[in-house]
Amino acid sequence: MSGVRMEERVSTIRAELPRIAIRRGPAASTVVYVMARTVVVAGVVVAGFLAYQFGVTSFFATRAQADLGARLAADTGRAVVVPFTAPEFPASPIVVPVDLAPFAIELPGSAPTFVAETPPALGEPVGRITITTAGVDWFFVEGVDRDSLRSGAGHMSGTALPGQPGNAVISGHRTTHGAPFLHLDRVAAGDMITVATASGVHAYQVVDIRLVAPDETWVTGQWEGAWLTLTTCNPVFSARERLVVVARLVAGPNAAAILGAARSGGSA
Amino acid sequence: MIRRIYQSLPGPSPVRILAMTLIALLLLAVLLVFYEWLGTTLLDSGGSIG
Numbered sequence: 483m484s485g486v487r488m489e490e491r492v493s494t495i496r497a498e499l500p501r502i503a504i505r506r507g508p509a510a511s512t513v514v515y516v517m518a519r520t521v522v523v524a525g526v527v528v529a530g531f532l533a534y535q536f537g538v539t540s541f542f543a544t545r546a547q548a549d550l551g552a553r554l555a556a557d558t559g560r561a562v563v564v565p566f567t568a569p570e571f572p573a574s575p576i577v578v579p580v581d582l583a584p585f586a587i588e589l590p591g592s593a594p595t596f597v598a599e600t601p602p603a604l605g606e607p608v609g610r611i612t613i614t615t616a617g618v619d620w621f622f623v624e625g626v627d628r629d630s631l632r633s634g635a636g637h638m639s640g641t642a643l644p645g646q647p648g649n650a651v652i653s654g655h656r657t658t659h660g661a662p663f664l665h666l667d668r669v670a671a672g673d674m675i676t677v678a679t680a681s682g683v684h685a686y687q688v689v690d691i692r693l694v695a696p697d698e699t700w701v702t703g704q705w706e707g708a709w710l711t712l713t714t715c716n717p718v719f720s721a722r723e724r725l726v727v728v729a730r731l732v733a734g735p736n737a738a739a740i741l742g743a744a745r746s747g748g749s750a
Numbered sequence: 751m752i753r754r755i756y757q758s759l760p761g762p763s764p765v766r767i768l769a770m771t772l773i774a775l776l777l778l779a780v781l782l783v784f785y786e787w788l789g790t791t792l793l794d795s796g797g798s799i800g
Binding site: 653663 | 788
C-alpha cells in the first residue's frame with residue numbers, strides 16, 4: 483500500500499467518524515445512562531428501606547418504651563381482688579417435659595386470693611416482660627395489630643392477660659421496631675419469664691419451644707391453668723414462620739388460686 | 751427528571767417550588783407506605799399468629 487493511498491483511506495475514515503458517532507454513540511450512551519440511573523435509584527430505595535426498617539422503626543419503638551413505662555406506672559384501677567372462679571377451658575395440648583414437672587408450688591390452706599385484671603384499651607400498656615436468658619426487658623401494649631406492634635410487642639386481644647387463667651399470648655418483633663424478641667431462640671425449657679402487670683408480678687417457666695406456620699391459631703387457644711405463649715417471626719429477617727415459646731405460671735399473686743383449681747381439675 | 755417536572759409546572763417560581771414540595775412529600779408518603787408493607791410482609795410481621 484502506497485503512502486498516498488493510505489492517507490486517502492485515513493481521511494475517508496476520518497470523514498466517516500462523526501456519522502458513526504451520531505449513529506452509534508447516543509443509542510449506546512442512552513442505554514448506559516438509563517441503566518446507571520436505574521441502579522442509583524434502586525440503590526437509594528433499598529438503602530432507604532433498610533434505614534427505615536432497622537433505624538427509624540427501632541428509634542420510635544425505643545422512644546415509645548419510656549412513655550409506656552410512665553403510663554403503666556400511672557395505670558391503676560384495672561386490678562381488683564375477687565373470689566376466684568376457674569373458667570371452663572380444655573386441657574392444654576402442651577406436654578410438659580418430665581424433668582420439669584411437677585413444679586413445687588405451695589398452696590395455702592385457706593382460700594387463696596385472686597387479683598382479677600381487665601385489659602386496657604388498644605395500644606395502651608399492659609405490662610413489662612423480662613426474660614434474662616434472651617435479653618428481653620420490654621413494655622408491651624394491648625393488641626397485635628400493625629399500629630399496636632409499632633412499640634415492639636403486644637398482647638393479643640381476646641386471650642387471657644398474664645397472670646390470669648387461660649393462655650396469655652404476647653407477640654413481638656424480631657428484626658424491626660426495636661426487635662424485642664431478637665434472641666427468643668436462646669430460651670430453653672426451664673428458663674424463667676417474669677411479667678409485671680397491674681395485677682402483680684407473675685413468674686412463668688418455659689416448657690415448650692417450637693416452630694409453627696403463621697396460620698396455626700391453635701397456639702393462641704385458651705387452656706386450663708395459666709399459660710404464657712410468646713410468638714415472633716422466624717428465621718430472623720423473615721416472616722416465613724413463627725417461633726413459639728410456651729411457659730406455665732409457677733409463681734405470682736394468682737398462682738395458688740389458678741394452679742390449685744387446675745390441680746383439682748387435673749392440669750398445669 | 752426533577753428539573754423537567756419543575757419546568758413543566760405552571761405559574762411563577764414560588765408556586766412551582768410549593769408544588770414540587772407537595773409532590774416530594776406525596777412521594778415520600780407513598781414510599782413509606784411501601785416500606786411498611788414490604789417490611790411487615792417479608793421482613794418482620796410482628797410475630798402475630800393468624
